[in-house]
Amino acid sequence: MSKSRQTFSLDEHVVSYLQQDHINASGLVNRLVIMYMREEVEI
Amino acid sequence: MTKVTSVNLDEDAIEYFQSENINLSAWIRDIMEQRVTGQDVDIKQVRIRELEREREDCVLRIERIDEQLDELRDRQEAEEYVEEVEATFGESIIKLDKEFQAFPTETRMRRSKAFKRRAEEEGLTPLEAARKVIAYREAVNDE
Numbered sequence: 454m455s456k457s458r459q460t461f462s463l464d465e466h467v468v469s470y471l472q473q474d475h476i477n478a479s480g481l482v483n484r485l486v487i488m489y490m491r492e493e494v495e496i
Numbered sequence: 497m498t499k500v501t502s503v504n505l506d507e508d509a510i511e512y513f514q515s516e517n518i519n520l521s522a523w524i525r526d527i528m529e530q531r532v533t534g535q536d537v538d539i540k541q542v543r544i545r546e547l548e549r550e551r552e553d554c555v556l557r558i559e560r561i562d563e564q565l566d567e568l569r570d571r572q573e574a575e576e577y578v579e580e581v582e583a584t585f586g587e588s589i590i591k592l593d594k595e596f597q598a599f600p601t602e603t604r605m606r607r608s609k610a611f612k613r614r615a616e617e618e619g620l621t622p623l624e625a626a627r628k629v630i631a632y633r634e635a636v637n638d639e
Contacts, residue, residue, distance in 0.1 A: 457504070459504075459510070461501060461521050463528060465498065468499040471501055478503050479505070481531070482524060482528070483504075
């Protein structure tokens, strides 16, 4: 699946969280997005 | 305080957000804030905030459209008024007004030899022409 580099302005503490070694920022964001797209939680 | 970061997003995710008209940056900020602060990700809450933002955007858009509509309608009304005034006074008075812009009063126009000559050329007496030019200016300026 092709990917696109996207840049966001986030609160500093959020960026610090995402930049931790054990966090895969892209993976996490994509997972959250997919969860939302699949409507895994009924809205 | 904000800081910039980049992530690699799947193309279909980006397309989805575009098709749903969702502000991706705001959505990411919202969902990440919940994640970082340890709250369970509540999709309903995220969607409520997204819809609130979308609603605010729509309200602002309507306000901007209304402003443009008001402005255009005012301009249209003004143009119609000027056309109406011009039709009422006729071409000769409009020409005299343009030619004698430097003469602000009826008296100044009537004292001018050039004005007398031009008024007669237009088939009017200098008094009649000067009064009509002044009335025309007042009507246009009333707009």
